[in-house]
Amino acid sequence: MPDVxxxxxxxxxxACAYYAARAGLDVxxxxxxxxxxxxxxxxxxNILVSDKEPGPELGLALxxxxxxRELAASGDGExxxxxxxxxxxxxxxxxxxxGGGFEFEAKGGLVVAETAQAMEALAGLAARQGAGSASGGAxxxxxxxxxxxxxxxxxxxxxxxxxxxxxQDAQVQPALAAARLIRGGAExxxxxxxxLRTGVTVTGFTRDGGRVTGVRTDRGDIPAGAVVNAAGTxxxxxxxxxxxxxxxxxxxxxxxxxEPLEKPLIRHKVYTAAYVTAVASDSAGxxxxxVVEGTPAGPVxxxxxxxxxxxxxxxxPAVLGRLAxxxxxxxxxxxxxxxxxxxxxxxxxxxxxxxxxxxxxxxPGLYHACGHEGAGIGLAPATGHLLAQALTGLRTDLxxxxxxxxxxxxxxx
Amino acid sequence: MTPEYDxxxxxxxxxxxxxxxxxxxxxxxxxxxxxxxxxxxxxxRRLPAGFRAAxxxxxxxxxxxxxxxxxxxxxxxxxxxxxxxxxxxxxxxxEADGTVTxxxxxxxxxxxxxxxxxxxxxxATGAYDLPLPFxxxxxxxxxxxxxAQALLKGDLVVAGRRVVVxxxxxxxxxxxxxxxxxxxxxxxxxxxxxxxxxxxHPLLAAGKAGEALGYGLRLARHRVPYRGRQAVIEAHGxxxxxxxxxxxxxxxxxxxxxxxxxxxxxxxxxxxxPRIDLAVxxxxxxxxxxxxxxxxxSPVVAVDAGMRTSVPGVYAAGETTGVGGAVLAEAEGRLxxxxxxxxxxxxxxxxxxxxxxxxxxxxxxxxLRESYPVRPGWQEWLRDETPVCRCEEVPLAAVREARALGxxxxxxxxxxxxxxxxxxxxxxxxxxxxxxxxxxxxxxGSPPAPRRTIAQPVRLGxxxxxxxxxxxxxxxxxxSPSPEGPPR
Ligand SMILES: Cc1cc2nc3c(=O)[nH]c(=O)nc-3n(C[C@H](O)[C@H](O)[C@H](O)COP(=O)(O)OP(=O)(O)OC[C@H]3O[C@@H](n4cnc5c(N)ncnc54)[C@H](O)[C@@H]3O)c2cc1C
Ligand SMILES: Cc1cc2nc3c(=O)[nH]c(=O)nc-3n(C[C@H](O)[C@H](O)[C@H](O)COP(=O)(O)OP(=O)(O)OC[C@H]3O[C@@H](n4cnc5c(N)ncnc54)[C@H](O)[C@@H]3O)c2cc1C
Numbered sequence: 001m002p003d004v005x006x007x008x009x010x011x012x013x014x015a016c017a018y019y020a021a022r023a024g025l026d027v028x029x030x031x032x033x034x035x036x037x038x039x040x041x042x043x044x045x046n047i048l049v050s051d052k053e054p055g056p057e058l059g060l061a062l063x064x065x066x067x068x069r070e071l072a073a074s075g076d077g078e079x080x081x082x083x084x085x086x087x088x089x090x091x092x093x094x095x096x097x098x099g100g101g102f103e104f105e106a107k108g109g110l111v112v113a114e115t116a117q118a119m120e121a122l123a124g125l126a127a128r129q130g131a132g133s134a135s136g137g138a139x140x141x142x143x144x145x146x147x148x149x150x151x152x153x154x155x156x157x158x159x160x161x162x163x164x165x166x167x168q169d170a171q172v173q174p175a176l177a178a179a180r181l182i183r184g185g186a187e188x189x190x191x192x193x194x195x196l197r198t199g200v201t202v203t204g205f206t207r208d209g210g211r212v213t214g215v216r217t218d219r220g221d222i223p224a225g226a227v228v229n230a231a232g233t234x235x236x237x238x239x240x241x242x243x244x245x246x247x248x249x250x251x252x253x254x255x256x257x258x259e260p261l262e263k264p265l266i267r268h269k270v271y272t273a274a275y276v277t278a279v280a281s282d283s284a285g286x287x288x289x290x291v292v293e294g295t296p297a298g299p300v301x302x303x304x305x306x307x308x309x310x311x312x313x314x315x316x317p318a319v320l321g322r323l324a325x326x327x328x329x330x331x332x333x334x335x336x337x338x339x340x341x342x343x344x345x346x347x348x349x350x351x352x353x354x355x356x357x358x359x360x361x362x363x364p365g366l367y368h369a370c371g372h373e374g375a376g377i378g379l380a381p382a383t384g385h386l387l388a389q390a391l392t393g394l395r396t397d398l399x400x401x402x403x404x405x406x407x408x409x410x411x412x413x
Numbered sequence: 414m415t416p417e418y419d420x421x422x423x424x425x426x427x428x429x430x431x432x433x434x435x436x437x438x439x440x441x442x443x444x445x446x447x448x449x450x451x452x453x454x455x456x457x458r459r460l461p462a463g464f465r466a467a468x469x470x471x472x473x474x475x476x477x478x479x480x481x482x483x484x485x486x487x488x489x490x491x492x493x494x495x496x497x498x499x500x501x502x503x504x505x506x507x508e509a510d511g512t513v514t515x516x517x518x519x520x521x522x523x524x525x526x527x528x529x530x531x532x533x534x535x536x537a538t539g540a541y542d543l544p545l546p547f548x549x550x551x552x553x554x555x556x557x558x559x560x561a562q563a564l565l566k567g568d569l570v571v572a573g574r575r576v577v578v579x580x581x582x583x584x585x586x587x588x589x590x591x592x593x594x595x596x597x598x599x600x601x602x603x604x605x606x607x608x609x610x611x612x613x614h615p616l617l618a619a620g621k622a623g624e625a626l627g628y629g630l631r632l633a634r635h636r637v638p639y640r641g642r643q644a645v646i647e648a649h650g651x652x653x654x655x656x657x658x659x660x661x662x663x664x665x666x667x668x669x670x671x672x673x674x675x676x677x678x679x680x681x682x683x684x685x686x687p688r689i690d691l692a693v694x695x696x697x698x699x700x701x702x703x704x705x706x707x708x709x710x711s712p713v714v715a716v717d718a719g720m721r722t723s724v725p726g727v728y729a730a731g732e733t734t735g736v737g738g739a740v741l742a743e744a745e746g747r748l749x750x751x752x753x754x755x756x757x758x759x760x761x762x763x764x765x766x767x768x769x770x771x772x773x774x775x776x777x778x779x780x781l782r783e784s785y786p787v788r789p790g791w792q793e794w795l796r797d798e799t800p801v802c803r804c805e806e807v808p809l810a811a812v813r814e815a816r817a818l819g820x821x822x823x824x825x826x827x828x829x830x831x832x833x834x835x836x837x838x839x840x841x842x843x844x845x846x847x848x849x850x851x852x853x854x855x856x857x858g859s860p861p862a863p864r865r866t867i868a869q870p871v872r873l874g875x876x877x878x879x880x881x882x883x884x885x886x887x888x889x890x891x892x893s894p895s896p897e898g899p900p901r
């Protein structure tokens with residue numbers, strides 16, 4: 001019997017499983033689909049500290065940023081076997097195991113301001129972020145004058161009011177990261193300590209009184225000491241199977257992918273500071289603000305829109321158009337590049353835009369790790385690390401109170 | 414906004430042309446859009462303007478068919494707008510009034526976007542070749558059957574070539590016959606299914622088997638050996654093809670005894686994959702197109718007897734509803750055109766004979782497909798280093814590694830190995846990858862359709878023109894403020 005069953009083989013479930021196995025627990029991960037078949041396989045891999053106001057999420061992001069670097073450097077994502085190498089990740093030509101086996105790149109982010117007013121707000125945010133957080137870390141940044149922007153990004157449009165460079169911003173290939181964390185954990189901590197079963201759907205929970213003692217699946221019951229709900233956008237549904245309430249809803253996002261470029265055009269993650277001037281919105285309408293970046297394999301990624309549209313996959317051309325327009329405004333040379341693919345995913349969000357992390361007092365034995373919205377890739381290692389501490393009864397490095405699962409009780413009718 | 418047209422037709426092969434012509438004869442305002450420079454589609458693909466084949470009959474086994482198609486094109490040009498050289502990259506439908514918007518790109522170097530709106534839409538985008546990977550399939554000189562046919566109908570520099578034809582299905586025969594008639598030395602046709610698969614099927618005893626026999630006769634005339642239960646399992650050569658390994662196969666297509674044959678051209682074809690990206694974008698219901706017991710088929714658009722899809726106002730005809738040849742495609746196109754006209758209130762007298770004909774041809778096509786299923790033994794032709802995805806150079810070993818990491822469908826294999834992520838977006842390797850991912854192993858045996866939001870590559874500048882706040886493509890305004898933070 002495993003100590004822990006993790007529901008969901010996305011990036012969050014993978015990180016939870018990895019850190020729980022590292023803490024000495026036997027872990028079984030189950031997913032109804034393949035590894036990374038949910039939102040993890042439908043997003044981008046930005047690991048950002050630049051975009052967060054000081055607060056609990058920034059604390060998580062800073063801790064996670066450190067852990068991502070550790071994971072990439074330790075090679076735990078690498079797996080024991082080395083695949084044939086070449087010039088491209090994943091394929092024959094790839095330095096297939098560069099960046100921890102999941103294309104980790106500490107490339108840094110450049111946030112640019114279009115107006116003097118936006119620049120002022122951006123510099124203000126950078127100063128607040130630099131003041132440090134409860135977890136000890138701080139956001140590093142450098143203010144960049146308008147005439148120095150092209151030192152960072154030679155192809156950037158003219159007429160910008162300046163920017164801030166964030167060296168800690170990084171990226172991974174999310175699907176590879178999830179798969180390799182699970183594999184790397186199994187290889188390092190023992191194949192019996194970390195197992196993955198795909199094609200297994202959780203249909204309910206086994207209980208002993210109020211306590212959760214395992215999961216029911218379409219392939220039979222799996223008893224366990226504890227269960228982790230890492231079902232992402234479907235975390236609310238899984239919670240409901242245990243008779244408890246966690247409000248996780250989908251927020252749609254589209255991403256554009258260009259043809260591979262022969263020469264890298266874009267070095268960092270680049271986006272505009274327009275967002276800094278406004279507060280978090282609860283709008284259901286369309287919001288876009290393109291993050292433009294190159295990838296090791298050559299294509300440029302342009303993401304992403306945000307919109308509440310349920311699980312609707314039909315393509316609104318205006319959304320793709322808006323993303324394209326913003327990317328071209330930042331990098332005029334992109335206008336002649338072709339988009340070969342667009343895809344969409346559904347971010348898991350909670351009403352207060354914070355994830356749910358920790359044991360559910362309404363269903364002891366059930367832990368949640370879901371609702372990371374548009375930052376689940378970035379926040380996954382910290383989530384897994386903190387959850388493993390909670391599972392083993394240790395004091396958590398960060399206070400989990402802002403993320404507690406029952407914080408929405410008052411809002412329930 | 415009132416739509417410009419009553420009916421937009423995408424695809425100028427036999428299905429699209431027949432549909433457009435029928436609808437315009439019934440009084441609809443019709444526009445037909447095709448990516449190719451001229452009408453014709455896969456089968457009636459035309460020679461470059463001004464070209465005169467010495468023996469036109471050698472190119473089309475049924476010259477009467479070509480004449481008829483040419484007349485239809487002339488009739489269509491007189492009654493409807495025909496936009497050749499227009500690639501459709503997306504199609505959408507307004508939920509409120511059903512208006513369909515078709516977005517195209519015209520021109521090569523200087524691309525111009527063009528948008529067409531209509532009340533109804535007919536999707537007649539045909540199918541593309543289904544190649545199976547094998548060691549050496551990326552060598553110059555190795556073609557798909559469709560590619561060989563294009564060569565034939567295009568520049569005709571095949572005379573004197575030493576050609577091997579391999580694969581499965583009845584379309585190998587016209588390809589081989591065409592090559593032989595054009596002067597190529599066709600060394601053999603290697604049919605992976607049993608040689609008599611066709612004749613054994615009860616439905617095939619009549620009807621089109623006659624045509625197949627005709628090919629048989631023509632092959633015999635050119636002394637082309639036709640062998641069953643054989644396949645080319647490897648192509649060899651340094652810089653180009655020099656010889657191939659031909660294997661006898663067991664029932665499941667596992668190789669038995671092998672021999673090599675010297676040649677400079679290899680044409681292989683294991684069937685067709687219906688081009689249904691636009692139908693998937695619009696949300697049309699699909700159905701599995703099974704290849705018979707143990708065979709793996711591709712998804713096709715589900716239609717009713719009037720070629721209506723599950724999405725109101727959207728019709729599909731030809732290979733998009735199941736691969737069945739040019740004659741069936743034309744019948745389906747006519748039915749679709751009639752339905753569109755009737756659904757828009759035009760008086761369309763019933764034509765039960767046409768429906769019966771379509772049903773008969775469709776049943777025949779289904780029987781043919783069932784006689785030539787792709788069997789899983791082809792996977793044993795591959796080696797670890799055999800490229801599965803050619804755009805991204807992903808070898809079999811990387812696909813296996815992805816499976817070992819927990820990938821169990823084509824999408825997750827793609828995410829972990831990059832197979833299918835390149836320029837062709839899996840149109841070439843998608844079928845093989847989904848089989849290698851184990852997708853076709855389950856009950857049903859038909860892998861799900863991939864979702865392609867963009868049917869044709871489109872420049873960012875042109876896409877930008879679609880932004881609601883953008884005056885024009887290419888010269889987009891500065892990024893509009895997002896009140897919530899960057900997309901992440
Ligand atoms: C367009 C877009 C762009 C994004 N960009 C970024 C970015 O740049 N940086 C970033 O940090 N984040 C980004 N995100 C967000 C990020 O992708 C998500 O926050 C993250 O993937 C969530 O991971 P997860 O493991 O919680 O969920 P998922 O990856 O969805 O995993 C949940 C898993 O649970 C499984 N499951 C559900 N129900 C059951 C059940 N009953 N039984 C068994 N299994 C079940 C599912 O099959 C699924 O595999 C983006 C998201 C989108 C949509
Ligand atoms: C090698 C080979 C041999 C064959 N031999 C025979 C034979 O002997 N007898 C027989 O009956 N049949 C034969 N066929 C099959 C025949 O070609 C098809 O049945 C027939 O062409 C199907 O007609 P269709 O109208 O459905 O599609 P197609 O003829 O394929 O036409 C589809 C059209 O849609 C256009 N299109 C697709 N996507 C887009 C887009 N996004 N934007 C704009 N335009 C688009 C294409 O340019 C194309 O012109 C053969 C096929 C091949 C490949």
